[in-house]
Amino acid sequence: MSLYSFPFDSTETPQHERLGGKCTSLAIMTSAGMPVPPGFAVTTDAFDAVMNDTKLHAQIEEHLKGLDYNNPAEIDRQAALIRELILTQEVPEAVRLEVVEAYQNLMNLCGGEVPVAVRSSATAEDLPDASFAGQQDTYLWIIGEHNVMQKVRECWASLYTARAISYREANNIPSEGLSIAVAIQKMVNSRSSGVAMTIDPTTGDKTKIVIDSSWGLGEMVVSGEVTPDNFVVDKVMLSVVNRIISDKHEELVPNGRGGITRREVDEERRNSPSLSEEEVVAVAKLAKAADKHYGCVQDVEWAIDADLPAGANVLLLQSRPETVWSQKETPVASLSGGAGIEAITRSLLSSLEKNKK
Known part of the structure; x- marks a missing residue:
């Protein structure tokens, strides 16, 4: 099993805590035979390695400690400092090599270098009782290994925008254990x-x-x-x-x-x-x-x-639970402590296992 990358067409069972909401969905839909553009996830293990194998985690905690959430200017300032730390931190060599290899495998599958979409996939997104849409970054029509790696860094950094930090605080979503994966997927024309x-x-x-x-x-x-x-x-x-x-x-x-x-x-x-x-x-x-x-x-x-002929040209980019009416009909466990994440992960993986039988 690769630690830092996960092809969407992998025969392994996707794990929400490693792939985040978006990538888990893409892997499950690919496994189900739906028309999903090819790609792979840079797993949360990669982000965790960057955070924990360096001094980043401790530095970020220091910036968040005692933060006055009633002071928007101070939130903006600390968020900008955290993002700069992430963007300038050297990526561990093992992480970089595996992500580059996965990217090259995708390019080979596509018959040469093609543009890709680079999308954030946070572990607490796309849940029925919390909407993170637009809070982490998406980059389109990215070409080349160097540019893709830079956008992966920027996706990691987007976990700490002022908006994302404030949203987590307002919704009692703890920073402890917070992680993010990144989807890298062939761009659709x-x-x-x-x-x-x-x-x-x-x-x-x-x-x-x-x-x-x-x-x-x-x-x-x-x-x-x-x-x-x-x-x-x-x-x-x-x-x-x-x-x-x-x-x-x-x-x-x-x-x-x-x-x-x-x-x-x-x-x-x-x-x-x-x-x-x-x-x-x-x-x-x-x-x-x-x-x-x-x-x-x-x-x-x-x-x-x-680029595709009629009958084969309708592609599925993403599918997530609808958030408004589902909340009205079915109370969902609080995200505090991870109960909401566990519930939707069980649902998604149970669906996958049923379709494999």
């Missing part, structure tokens, strides 16, 4: 992308799948920077029962230099559907499959890959 929920988020109707879609990368949908197309699909019949086509004025696209750029959508596409009827149904089927696999309502991120 998104023609269209967005989110799908296997419940109507406005009414709680579980007989519907609601899809938001726009041109380009999905970050503008998630952040609310563009008003997406909206499709409501009957979950049983997989028929579209309502649609709203919006004026989608901007999109994020690759710039050809290993990054992304924001541009205006051409006049012809602005008010045209970003998904065909067949693609809406394909996205709905994907979301429904994730819902069935996990056994609970899902919040799914998906994309249509422009």
